[in-house]
Amino acid sequence: MVDSKVPPGPIQEKWTKFKAQAKLINPSNRRKYKVIVVGTGLAGSSAAASLSELGFQVDVFTFHESPRRAHSVAAQGGINAAKDYKNDGDSVWRMFYDTIKGGDFRSREANVYRMAECSLSLIDQAVAQGVPFAREYSGYLSNRSFGGVQVSRTFYARGQTGQQLLQGAYQALIRQTEVGQVKLFNRHEMLDLVVDQGKTNGIISRNLDTGEMKIHMADAVILATGGYGKIYYLSTLAMNCNATAIWRAHLRGAYFAAPSWTQFHPTSLPQLGEYQSKLTLMSESLRNDGRIWVPLKAGDNREPNTIPEGERDYYLERKYPSFGNLAPRDISSRAAKEQIDNGNGIGPLKNAVYLDFRDAIQREGIEVIKKRYGNLFDMYKKITGMDAYKTPMMISPSAHFSMGGLWVDYELMSNLEGLFVLGEANFADHGANRLGANSLLQACVDGYFIAPHTVMNYLAGMKPNINKDQKSGEMALQESKARINKLLEIKGSRTAEEFHKALGKILYQKCGLSRERNLLLEAKKELKALREEFYRELLVPGNASQFNLELEKAGRVEDYLGLAQLIVEDALQREESCGAHFRVEHQTSEGEAKRNDNTFKYVSVWESLPNEEYKLHKEDLEFLEIPLTERSYR
Amino acid sequence: MKLTLHIWRQESPRTKGKFETYFLNDLDTHMSVPEMLDHLNEKLIKEEKDPIAFDSDCREGICGQCGFVINGHIHSPEKHATTCQTHLRSFKDGEELFLEPFRAKAFPIKKDLCIDRTALDRIIAKGGYISVNTGQAPEANSILINHDTAEAAFDAASCIGCGACVASCKNASAALFTAAKISHLALLPQGKMEANKRVKSMVSQMDMEGFGACSFTEACEAVCPQGISISHIVTMNREFWKE
Ligand SMILES: Cc1cc2nc3c(=O)[nH]c(=O)nc-3n(C[C@H](O)[C@H](O)[C@H](O)COP(=O)(O)OP(=O)(O)OC[C@H]3O[C@@H](n4cnc5c(N)ncnc54)[C@H](O)[C@@H]3O)c2cc1C
Numbered sequence: 027m028v029d030s031k032v033p034p035g036p037i038q039e040k041w042t043k044f045k046a047q048a049k050l051i052n053p054s055n056r057r058k059y060k061v062i063v064v065g066t067g068l069a070g071s072s073a074a075a076s077l078s079e080l081g082f083q084v085d086v087f088t089f090h091e092s093p094r095r096a097h098s099v100a101a102q103g104g105i106n107a108a109k110d111y112k113n114d115g116d117s118v119w120r121m122f123y124d125t126i127k128g129g130d131f132r133s134r135e136a137n138v139y140r141m142a143e144c145s146l147s148l149i150d151q152a153v154a155q156g157v158p159f160a161r162e163y164s165g166y167l168s169n170r171s172f173g174g175v176q177v178s179r180t181f182y183a184r185g186q187t188g189q190q191l192l193q194g195a196y197q198a199l200i201r202q203t204e205v206g207q208v209k210l211f212n213r214h215e216m217l218d219l220v221v222d223q224g225k226t227n228g229i230i231s232r233n234l235d236t237g238e239m240k241i242h243m244a245d246a247v248i249l250a251t252g253g254y255g256k257i258y259y260l261s262t263l264a265m266n267c268n269a270t271a272i273w274r275a276h277l278r279g280a281y282f283a284a285p286s287w288t289q290f291h292p293t294s295l296p297q298l299g300e301y302q303s304k305l306t307l308m309s310e311s312l313r314n315d316g317r318i319w320v321p322l323k324a325g326d327n328r329e330p331n332t333i334p335e336g337e338r339d340y341y342l343e344r345k346y347p348s349f350g351n352l353a354p355r356d357i358s359s360r361a362a363k364e365q366i367d368n369g370n371g372i373g374p375l376k377n378a379v380y381l382d383f384r385d386a387i388q389r390e391g392i393e394v395i396k397k398r399y400g401n402l403f404d405m406y407k408k409i410t411g412m413d414a415y416k417t418p419m420m421i422s423p424s425a426h427f428s429m430g431g432l433w434v435d436y437e438l439m440s441n442l443e444g445l446f447v448l449g450e451a452n453f454a455d456h457g458a459n460r461l462g463a464n465s466l467l468q469a470c471v472d473g474y475f476i477a478p479h480t481v482m483n484y485l486a487g488m489k490p491n492i493n494k495d496q497k498s499g500e501m502a503l504q505e506s507k508a509r510i511n512k513l514l515e516i517k518g519s520r521t522a523e524e525f526h527k528a529l530g531k532i533l534y535q536k537c538g539l540s541r542e543r544n545l546l547l548e549a550k551k552e553l554k555a556l557r558e559e560f561y562r563e564l565l566v567p568g569n570a571s572q573f574n575l576e577l578e579k580a581g582r583v584e585d586y587l588g589l590a591q592l593i594v595e596d597a598l599q600r601e602e603s604c605g606a607h608f609r610v611e612h613q614t615s616e617g618e619a620k621r622n623d624n625t626f627k628y629v630s631v632w633e634s635l636p637n638e639e640y641k642l643h644k645e646d647l648e649f650l651e652i653p654l655t656e657r658s659y660r
Numbered sequence: 661m662k663l664t665l666h667i668w669r670q671e672s673p674r675t676k677g678k679f680e681t682y683f684l685n686d687l688d689t690h691m692s693v694p695e696m697l698d699h700l701n702e703k704l705i706k707e708e709k710d711p712i713a714f715d716s717d718c719r720e721g722i723c724g725q726c727g728f729v730i731n732g733h734i735h736s737p738e739k740h741a742t743t744c745q746t747h748l749r750s751f752k753d754g755e756e757l758f759l760e761p762f763r764a765k766a767f768p769i770k771k772d773l774c775i776d777r778t779a780l781d782r783i784i785a786k787g788g789y790i791s792v793n794t795g796q797a798p799e800a801n802s803i804l805i806n807h808d809t810a811e812a813a814f815d816a817a818s819c820i821g822c823g824a825c826v827a828s829c830k831n832a833s834a835a836l837f838t839a840a841k842i843s844h845l846a847l848l849p850q851g852k853m854e855a856n857k858r859v860k861s862m863v864s865q866m867d868m869e870g871f872g873a874c875s876f877t878e879a880c881e882a883v884c885p886q887g888i889s890i891s892h893i894v895t896m897n898r899e900f901w902k903e
Pocket residue numbers: 064065066067068069070087088089090093095096097098099100101102103104105106187188214215216217250251252253262263264268270271307426427448449450451462463464465466467469
């Protein structure tokens with residue numbers, strides 16, 4: 027059993043009390059402590075800026091050329107906060123409730139409550155930084171509604187909310203570099219964590235422009251390295267998103283929680299050919315007016331507009347009459363997969379479903395639809411070359427968000443002392459299914475409001491100790507060098523990209539939207555074989571002491587291959603369906619996810635042992651505030 | 661689909677570069693330009709040749725990481741699109757394409773099509789922010805902002821920092837990039853306080869980095885993936901001369 031260190035007392039008072047009782051460091055002593063932050067997305071930039079404002083020395087690492095390019099930049103839809111500006115009955119409590127329920131009762135109540143609580147100040151903070159959220163003509167902030175809830179609590183900046191929030195955080199970070207409180211190491215990839223007897227001492231980095239590898243020691247390390255959905259190869263993530271930092275930390279002893287819980291987004295663009303490298307997300311808001319359907323007859327190749335009404339299956343409306351096309355993400359994605367698996371999929375690879383605006387255009391007129399979604403229709407045209415005003419869009423589910431990540435306690439600290447994990451990289455607030463617009467919030471809240479208190483609380487208990495014994499660092503450095511050289515020396519015949527694609531295929535087919543024991547067992551075998559082949563057949567050009575994009579890729583794929591095996595192990599172990607984790611063996615007679623609270627009301631927390639063996643630890647979940655209920659959207 | 665590619669190859673910042681030619685005859689019109697280069701690289705690696713170094717990350721036009729020149733077009737022959745948003749259907753079967761990096765003194769070439777744009781971060785570091793610490797913010801609705809002002813600030817703030825404006829400019833000026841940030845912050849009540857100091861130090865950093873002066877050719881606006889208007893440069897100049 028792992029200890030979540032949730033403070034005692036009523037849920038409404040836990041965080042206030044924690045802050046009031048947390049240990050402090052005298053301002054003039056803070057500069058003696060060094061904190062390393064890896065990652066400059068919303069979580070990393072905000073943590074680095076806030077900690078350095080307090081006076082700590084902060085070293086920031088990102089593999090990107092500029093902190094502003096972190097994948098937070100791509101978030102479109104919005105960010106939630108329980109401001110209740112609409113007077114529609116929203117409150118911290120309701121947001122807490124929605125998030126726990128949305129996560130299918132697989133997250134920690136105290137953390138989720140705190141996220142909802144901190145959402146209020148986050149909007150204030152962002153506005154003060156100059157984030158141009160949408161406004162009413164009166165000058166007040168505007169809100170819209172998002173999937174899975176009945177209130178309007180989403181703040182947004184057109185379709186570029188992540189970009190705007192990230193600019194706020196990036197600017198706060200850059201401001202601190204200017205005053206000398208933050209040292210920025212861009213184009214530096216963290217390759218390993220330096221751990222000595224369960225205590226985190228620093229990281230190993232590689233300068234991606236020169237190949238130089240170095241030890242960086244610190245009093246605490248924060249990982250804010252984002253999600254790993256790109257492990258599926260085709261995903262809505264950026265090409266370079268990876269799991270290296272968290273996977274290497276895991277191999278050094280940090281527990282990994284719920285690795286297999288990945289959210290598949292229902293409205294991304296489908297794969298059109300083998301060459302394709304990513305699946306672009308189309309905003310979920312399209313489901314407000316678009317109707318989702320497939321031809322009734324499998325393999326029907328007719329032009330969609332020539333298929334008569336009676337020969338179409340509006341399957342979401344049919345199966346979920348009350349929520350219809352707006353059913354939550356996991357349910358919509360799974361329903362689409364079912365149609366595709368039955369042979370009713372459409373498009374050149376028969377891997378998509380239609381999202382049709384014909385009726386909306388007839389009802390409201392093309393101008394209204396243009397006004398509402400014009401930029402999205404334009405984007406669709408840019409990518410596919412097709413006109414969605416005339417012919418229905420093709421959409422399909424795509425790997426999108428990692429609910430799983432490194433396990434952290436209430437203070438966002440891993441089981442390794444001095445290692446903090448923030449943002450999408452941790453397992454925390456989203457349980458088995460994330461609600462739309464909650465993850466930008468989580469990344470921001472972790473960095474601006476939680477880490478500053480909990481990291482200081484940790485540091486206050488120790489002496490600043492930058493010049494620690496470098497032995498553990500030296501060892502880790504040598505190991506990283508050896509690992510890189512090993513990859514270069516294989517000189518086989520297959521590229522890192524080929525291995526990544528093969529990996530993605532196995533995961534999509536056997537550990538994706540739905541999971542089944544015998545397929546998972548097959549996946550386990552195939553992944554083992556693929557990994558062996560990787561070490562036999564990998565081909566990486568060039569050498570280690572130069573700018574070498576292929577070497578970067580190879581290291582990331584190597585770590586993905588390791589993580590993939592744990593993902594399958596996790597999916598196999600959990601004999602229930604919850605949220606995004608759908609085990610075919612565990613469904614209701616209506617084909618819905620069937621949770622098993624008697625046996626699985628815990629988070630699976632994994633430790634890796636040598637030889638691809640894993641030890642399961644558990645964090646029992648207590649639901650003292652919100653009674654366990656079944657999620658129903660029918 | 662077939663294409664002949666002449667691609668700028670340059671080993672490192674200090675070596676000389678030249679175009680090399682590659683023939684591809686198994687392309688798909690739906691491929692994006694980076695996907696075409698992925699495809700070429702797979703071949704090159706297998707032939708034990710050095711793959712082409714090029715940047716990209718989000719591949720959906722928002723991170724600002726990609727970008728090179730295609731047949732003289734900054735980013736893309738398409739209007740207001742990034743390189744990653746450009747698909748082969750924009751070209752004719754059998755066409756010859758010249759791919760080369762964005763050229764500007766302040767953007768040294770790292771390798772092949774990859775350039776170093778950190779000069780842009782250094783401009784932002786000179787005041788491209790509102791000096792507010794975490795925790796200081798007042799309640800968000802306590803300062804009202806006119807709808808149109810917020811929209812105008814958004815238009816300026818939508819810059820993705822790709823450097824296309826610099827590459828398109830005959831003086832390699834970063835005026836549009838710098839002006840967009842200045843204008844975004846000066847428009848908002850929260851950012852007005854520091855506007856004058858901001859514009860002076862950002863503009864001076866821009867000069868120091870080796871970017872040229874703006875001569876209002878409007879080339880930058882035409883290639884900007886976000887279509888950011890050069891009217892922000894007017895705002896910047898006005899702010900600069902304000903007492
Ligand atoms: C297309 C898309 C749309 C989305 N839309 C929404 C939305 O509307 N609302 C919402 O709430 N959420 C949305 N999300 C989810 C949300 O954007 C992310 O969960 C969140 O931004 C993650 O932030 P982060 O700071 O944890 O990580 P990221 O922003 O991904 O940052 C990761 C950072 O870590 C660095 N890094 C990683 N590994 C290493 C390493 N080994 N060494 C050095 N640096 C490293 C990277 O360089 C980067 O700086 C969306 C996600 C996607 C993909």
